[in-house]
Amino acid sequence: MTLQMSNSDRPSLDCSIMIVGGGPAGTSTWLHLQKYAPHLAERAILIEKAVFPRDKLCAGGLGGWSSDVLESLEIVFDIPHLSVSDVEFRFGEQIYHHHQSDCFKVVQRLDFDHTLVKTSVNRGLKLHEGEMLIDIVRQSNRLIVKTNKREYCVQILVGADGALSMVRRKMMPGQKSNLSPAIQIFAPVDPQFDPEFDEKKIILDFTFTIDGLQGYIWHFPCLKQGIPSMAHGIGDTRIYPDKPRANMKNLFSHELKSRNICRNPHTWSSHPCRWLSSEALISQPNVILAGDAAGIEPALGGGIHLALAYGEVVAWAIIDAFKKSDFSFSDYKPRVQNHMVGKSIRMHTHLAQEIYGGRRNPLDALREFFSKRYQSPDLLSLLLSGTSLF
Numbered sequence: 001m002t003l004q005m006s007n008s009d010r011p012s013l014d015c016s017i018m019i020v021g022g023g024p025a026g027t028s029t030w031l032h033l034q035k036y037a038p039h040l041a042e043r044a045i046l047i048e049k050a051v052f053p054r055d056k057l058c059a060g061g062l063g064g065w066s067s068d069v070l071e072s073l074e075i076v077f078d079i080p081h082l083s084v085s086d087v088e089f090r091f092g093e094q095i096y097h098h099h100q101s102d103c104f105k106v107v108q109r110l111d112f113d114h115t116l117v118k119t120s121v122n123r124g125l126k127l128h129e130g131e132m133l134i135d136i137v138r139q140s141n142r143l144i145v146k147t148n149k150r151e152y153c154v155q156i157l158v159g160a161d162g163a164l165s166m167v168r169r170k171m172m173p174g175q176k177s178n179l180s181p182a183i184q185i186f187a188p189v190d191p192q193f194d195p196e197f198d199e200k201k202i203i204l205d206f207t208f209t210i211d212g213l214q215g216y217i218w219h220f221p222c223l224k225q226g227i228p229s230m231a232h233g234i235g236d237t238r239i240y241p242d243k244p245r246a247n248m249k250n251l252f253s254h255e256l257k258s259r260n261i262c263r264n265p266h267t268w269s270s271h272p273c274r275w276l277s278s279e280a281l282i283s284q285p286n287v288i289l290a291g292d293a294a295g296i297e298p299a300l301g302g303g304i305h306l307a308l309a310y311g312e313v314v315a316w317a318i319i320d321a322f323k324k325s326d327f328s329f330s331d332y333k334p335r336v337q338n339h340m341v342g343k344s345i346r347m348h349t350h351l352a353q354e355i356y357g358g359r360r361n362p363l364d365a366l367r368e369f370f371s372k373r374y375q376s377p378d379l380l381s382l383l384l385s386g387t388s389l390f
C-alpha cells in the first residue's frame, strides 16, 4: 500500500481491493481470489468491525452446496456440529417429511465464521479486525473509504457487510429495502417438548401463513457451547409488502409457550435477512455487493451457502475487471443471475410467491420444489461439473 492525498489533504492508504465484512461472503470472496488469482488476493484487505471469534444471529443450518464449496476451497471442517438428515415441513396438521442424508450440518456461527477467517489468515489474508467502515466518497475513478481507524483510497470495494450493509446504503441509496425481519432464541433442550433434538430433525412450520405470516417458524436442534439446545425462530419475508403484517411477536410468543418456554421478549434476538429482487442494484463502478448485502432467497431464508457461492462470482468479477482494466462492474448482476447463486434465488423466489402469495398449499409447493430440485441435472451437479457460466 502507498500513501495518497485525499480531498481533505489527509494522507489515504492506497488499497486495490477492500472487502468489508468477515462473514462467509467476505472470507469466501478472499479465499476464491486466493485460489484463482493469488497475486490479486495479496493486494486485498478485509476489514471487520468485530473481533473474532464473533457471533452472528443464525440457526446455523449449513445446507445446499456448502460442503462442496468448502471442499473446493480445501477448508478443513473440524468444528462441532450436528448432522441432520430429516426436515419436517408443517402446515397445520399436515406434514411433509423430506429425508436426504446429511442435508444439513448445524453449526454455531461463532465457530464456523472463525474457521473461515483463521484459514484465510493462514493463507495470507490481511485482516483488519475491529475496523468499521464509516463513510465512502467517490473521487473520480476511485473511492475514498473512511473507517474508524483511517482513510483509504480504494479501487474495488466489496460490500460483504451483511443485511444492513453500509456499503449498500452509501453507494446504492433509495432502493426498496427487501428486508425480512427475523427473531430467534436458543434454549436448552427440554426432552418433553423438543423431541427433534434426539431425532436430529429440523422443523419448518408454515401454519401461520394463514395469519398473514410470509414466512415460517423454525426449530433447529444444535449444540450451543456443547450443550444440547434448540434454535427457535420466526421470519417474515415481506415479499408482498402491501399485505397486512402478521404479528410476529404474538405468534412467536404463542409458539414458545407451546414448548414450555416463557421468556421476556426483551431477551429475544432479532436480525433481518435481505432478499434479492430482480430490480435491485448490486453493483456500481468500483463497488460490488455479496451475500446478504446483495440479497439471498426469500422462500426459506437460507443464506450461508449463497454467501459462500457469491464469493466465487465476486472473485471472478474482480479478476476480469483487472484483466480488462474496466472497473464499472456493469456485468456483475448478469454474472450473479447466470451463476447457480442467481438460479437458486430465482427458483426460491418462485417458490416464495407460491407459498406466501396464498396461491397454493405450502406443502404441495414445497413437495414439488424438492422433488424437482433434486432431479438431475440440478444445481449441485452444475457446480460439481465445474460448468463455467461466465
Ligand SMILES: Cc1cc2nc3c(=O)[nH]c(=O)nc-3n(C[C@H](O)[C@H](O)[C@H](O)COP(=O)(O)OP(=O)(O)OC[C@H]3O[C@@H](n4cnc5c(N)ncnc54)[C@H](O)[C@@H]3O)c2cc1C
Residues within 6 Å of the ligand: 020, 021, 022, 023, 024, 025, 026, 047, 048, 049, 050, 056, 057, 058, 059, 060, 061, 062, 063, 131, 132, 133, 134, 160, 161, 162, 163, 165, 166, 182, 183, 184, 233, 271, 272, 273, 290, 291, 292, 293, 296, 301, 302, 303, 304, 305, 307
Ligand atoms: C435468525 C436468522 C437465522 C438464520 N438461519 C440460517 C440458517 O440456518 N442457514 C442459513 O444458510 N442461513 C441462515 N440465515 C441467513 C445467514 O445468517 C446469512 O445469509 C449469512 O450470515 C450471510 O453471510 P454474509 O457474510 O453475507 O453476512 P454476515 O454473516 O452478516 O457478515 C457480515 C459481516 O460484516 C460485518 N460488518 C457489518 N457492517 C460493517 C462495517 N460497517 N464495517 C466493517 N464490518 C462490518 C459484520 O460484523 C459481519 O461480521 C439466518 C439469518 C437469520 C437472521
